[in-house]
């Protein structure tokens with residue numbers, strides 16, 4: 001894979017800016033998107049001039065809405081990839097392992113697997129129009145790895161469970177109050193603000209920052225094992241009648257009938 005199609009990658013000074021470029025799908029990711037994000041993060045990791053990464057979405061509506069549910073309804077998976085694998089678990093680990101802070105610039109709705117991406121970033125800055133939530137149980141999916149366990153570390157058990165069980169969307173003010181984001185700024189200032197934070201980090205000792213990030217991570221690194229289990233479970237569940245009913249109902253713009261397709265009790 002030589003050219004980016006779903007993602008753009010730019011370096012400005014000591015900051016790499018990675019943008020998900022699928023605004024027509026509210027920046028939902030398919031297999032290719034995930035593969036390109038991995039390539040972009042690895043490029044940022046290898047570039048010694050890069051000291052922080054900003055992750056954002058194209059357009060004004062969405063940061064990322066998680067897995068491309070229309071693709072899933074169409075083909076039963078997240079589409080072809082160069083590796084033959086859907087590597088979302090590896091992307092999660094990479095965002096944590098890259099030894100440089102990753103700042104999510106949340107420019108709109110961050111939901112489902114897109115919400116998980118911003119939660120995994122070191123810092124999150126939101127625009128005033130941003131909205132946050134989990135959606136899996138509405139569309140036949142779940143992230144029982146970092147998406148639940150690490151979220152609970154960030155916002156607390158009660159709020160994490162509320163987000164997953166009710167699948168509501170929360171506004172930027174609530175996200176700030178819950179400690180889900182570090183700051184909220186007007187939409188027009190979001191990228192400038194995120195880049196300013198990244199540049200400020202760029203003036204600090206890269207080695208000190210690297211050790212600090214690894215130290216913060218060490219406390220929750222055991223969740224990577226949980227994430228492996230969760231991704232294996234998800235592979236089975238998304239292909240089940242209950243999982244497929246969620247994706248099909250979304251694509252057909254109807255209420256899912258989970259009760260008729262339930263696979264386990």
Ligand SMILES: CC(C)(COP(=O)(O)OP(=O)(O)OC[C@H]1O[C@@H](n2cnc3c(N)ncnc32)[C@H](O)[C@@H]1OP(=O)(O)O)[C@@H](O)C(=O)NCCC(=O)NCCSC(=O)c1cc(O)c2ccccc2c1O
Nearest residue numbers: 025026028065066067068069070088112113135139141234
């Ligand atoms: C995000 C919304 C709440 C926004 O609602 P709003 O009313 O503002 O806008 P629309 O609903 O009209 O959306 C505009 C336009 O974008 C399309 N779109 C939005 N999200 C997606 C998506 N995720 N996939 C494909 N397309 C999307 C939408 O259809 C509209 O297009 P039109 O052509 O009709 O104009 C609302 O859109 C919403 O609830 N979206 C779905 C959110 C969702 O369910 N996300 C997926 C959750 S599951 C997941 O993320 C996931 C993650 C993983 O890591 C996995 C790993 C392994 C297996 C499975 C995984 C997985 O399923």
